[in-house]
Amino acid sequence: MTAQSQSVARIPDRQGVERAAVKIAAILPPTPLLPLDIGGVTIWCKAECLQPIGAFKIRGAWHRLSDLSDEERQAGVVAFSSGNHAQGVAWAARRLGVPATIVMPADAPAAKMASTIALGAMVVTYDRMTESREEIAGRLAAEKGAVLVPSFDDPWVIEGQGSAGIEIGAQMPGGALSRLVIPCGGGGLASGCALALPEAQVTAVEPEGWADMGESLRAGEIVPVGPNPPFTSCDALQTVRVAPLTFGILQGRGAVGVSVTEAEIGAAMRLAMTQLGLVLEPGGAVALAAVVAGKVAPVEGMAVLLSGRNVDPGRFRAMTET
Structure with missing residues (x-):
């Protein structure tokens, strides 16, 4: 499974x-x-x-990522967020040594995007008015074999x-x-x-x-x-x-x-x-x-x-x- x-x-x-x-x-x-x-x-x-x-958001991210198997940790995680979930996942991923990719809107607050990048996550931006972050994140997770970490539906x-x-x-x-x-x-x-x-x-x-x-x-x-x-x-x-x-x-x-x-x-x-x-x-x-x-x-x-x-x-x- x-x-x-x-x-x-x-x-x-x-x-x-x-x-x-x-x-x-x-x-x-x-x-x-x-x-x-x-x-x-x-x-x-x-x-x-x-x-x-x-x-x-650090709470949900830590609970999710710390429950990953060793195999899942090696494959990494993909999340989508305007900023706070992004930072939570990036923080937990860095502490656990898990590769993290975050899909963020291009107009996300600069402070949130900068912090996410500083925590070591790879950020992929999108246009929130014309593109679906769920579709982008789902595609990236499938390509990487990574675990998708939604911001609330999990x-x-x-x-x-x-x-x-x-x-x-x-x-x-x-x-x-x-x-x-x-x-x-x-x-x-x-x-x-x-x-x-x-x-x-x-x-x-x-x-x-x-x-x-x-x-x-x-x-x-x-x-x-x-x-x-x-x-x-x-x-x-x-x-x-x-x-x-x-x-x-x-x-x-x-x-x-x-x-x-x-x-x-x-x-x-x-x-x-x-x-x-x-x-x-x-x-x-x-x-x-x-x-x-x-x-x-x-x-x-x-x-x-x-x-x-x-x-x-x-x-x-x-x-x-x-």
Whole structure:
């Protein structure tokens, strides 16, 4: 059985999330859970932006690549990503001595592309408006005999991302977690954390115009992003269609979705900078934006995940200007 057929046949579960958490704890310290006052209510912010690659994606990449066989490691991996998954796979591949090829959009943030290359991965660019990254990556993997590592539609990746939820559960004061507000692109992080935290209410947050997970949850079936979606600064959250795997987990957990505007994202980035001393990329700030904008009411026992910091300086300045 090939690695890819194993991936298709395997269903992520909480036991897998717990195993991933043990593996990740052996190489990385937990990211902090920081208190933040919103309207007189203390919420808790999980600072995944402080990971070595500046984003949570290191988790799923490490769980996936560290489970490869010796033969698979020699053949290498192929991934596709606008940047954070790319860096996660490149980081794990370098540490494990695995050749890595990453398919990235030509207009990916310069900081993310430079970091991916600096980590030793081979980058192949494409035009996100006219070419399919999945097709390109699939062809490259077939040519190389490599393992394809999707950014969210993969059981190992989902379980690895869910290790952030295991940490949150252990870090919450008194263990009293009532609600998790979390960024969502393809839903790997949100679904993994939903498996990790079965008692928490889960709210997935997406940029306005790209809220396919929220629309799908409301409709009870997968609804793709419509034609000609608007500009979003959240390059990490530009998923046009969620996967049955991530959608099924979130639907089964009764998750809900909300969307936020560019202005609301900028306000959250400013707040994180001034109140927490953290730099967030737009996609990494959407969950906080939903709370700051009042689209998700702050409640006791709420955790908000800050998923990444990899933003070009010019974009950060433009988003945080008052």
